[in-house]
Amino acid sequence: MAIKTRQAARVRRHTRVRRRVEGTPERPRLAVFRSNQHIYAQVIDDAAGRTLAAASDLETDLRATEETKSALARKVGALVAQRAKAAGIDSVVLDRGGFRYAGRVKELAEAAREEGLVF
Numbered sequence: 578m579a580i581k582t583r584q585a586a587r588v589r590r591h592t593r594v595r596r597r598v599e600g601t602p603e604r605p606r607l608a609v610f611r612s613n614q615h616i617y618a619q620v621i622d623d624a625a626g627r628t629l630a631a632a633s634d635l636e637t638d639l640r641a642t643e644e645t646k647s648a649l650a651r652k653v654g655a656l657v658a659q660r661a662k663a664a665g666i667d668s669v670v671l672d673r674g675g676f677r678y679a680g681r682v683k684e685l686a687e688a689a690r691e692e693g694l695v696f
Contacts, residue, residue, distance in 0.1 A: 587674075587675040587676065588675065589675070590675035591674050591675030592675075594672060594673065594674075594675060595672070598670055598671075598672045599623050599670075600620075600621045600622050600623040600624070600669075600670065600672075601622070601623070601624055602622050602624055602625065603668070604668045604669060604670055605620050605621055605622045605623075605629055605661075605666060605669055605670075606620070606621045606622075606623060606669065606670050606671075606672045607619070607620055607621075607657070607661075607669040607670065607671050607672060607686075607689065607694070607696065608620075608621055608672040608674060609671070609672065609673055609674050609676065609682050609685055609686070610674050611650075611674070611676050611681055611682060614646075615633060615634050615635055616633065616634055616646070616649065616650045616653055616681055616685060617631070617632075617633040617634075617635075617653075618631065618632050618633070618653055618654065618657040618685060618689075619631040619657075620657065620660075620661045620664070620666060620669060629661065629664050629666060630657055630660035630661040630663075630664050630666070631657065631660070632653050632656040632657040632660060633653060634646075634649040634650070634652070634653050636656075639652055639653065639656075646681055647680065647681055647684050648684075650681035650682075650684040650685045650688075651684045651685065651687070651688040652688070653685055653688075654684065654685035654686060654687070654688030654689040654692070655688045655689065655691070655692050657685075657689060658688070658689040658690075658691075658692030658693060658694045659692055661694060662692070662693055662694070666694075667693070667694070667695060668694070668695040668696065669689075669694055669695070669696045670696055671686055671696045673686075
């Protein structure tokens, strides 16, 4: 029961965040999802309903490494930032998905900033 309640609380927090955070063609949304084992990031244009760039730690080159989850989150952040820059995106708005801005979410965001994404 506790897991369902925790998950429902995260969804409620994410809904509150999404009321204010919207991706536009000029400044798309960097959406982060963190599960117990993996982390995913997408750059989304909400106006068109399209994913412009995406990365996760399930990709072949990242999956083969034996690193901590925080280190993998940092690599995913750098990778999604590189792909966004290749798509011509310099500025995004962060959607932390109802998760606290700490740990793996923070590592991903800081790595994306270091690669040149502005948010």
